[in-house]
Amino acid sequence: MSNDICVRFGIHIRRLRLKRRWTQVEMAEALGIDRSYLSEIEAGKKEICLRNLDIVAQGFGMSIAKLMSGV
Numbered sequence: 001m002s003n004d005i006c007v008r009f010g011i012h013i014r015r016l017r018l019k020r021r022w023t024q025v026e027m028a029e030a031l032g033i034d035r036s037y038l039s040e041i042e043a044g045k046k047e048i049c050l051r052n053l054d055i056v057a058q059g060f061g062m063s064i065a066k067l068m069s070g071v
Contacts, residue, residue: 005071007044012070014042016060031059 002008017027024042028035033052040046048056057067 002044004044006041006047008071009048009068010042010044012067013038013056016070017042020060027059031055 002011017024020027022030024035024038028038031038033055037046037052041048053064053067057064060067
């Protein structure tokens with residue numbers, strides 16, 4: 001696994017998304033974020049800001065701490 005936290009976080013988000021059987025489009029629409037932004041997060045190309053981190057955590061029904069514990 002990569003040492004880069006953005007890559008690890010992206011892999012983690014992708015796994016959670018696939019576990020819910022969401023496409024990137026479905027997840028982006030459910031969370032109110034742009035699909036291309038989600039794609040870049042999953043690829044480890046973008047760093048997520050705190051507000052969006054909170055949105056993603058809420059979307060998965062967990063705290064930020066719980067979301068980050070898988071990274």
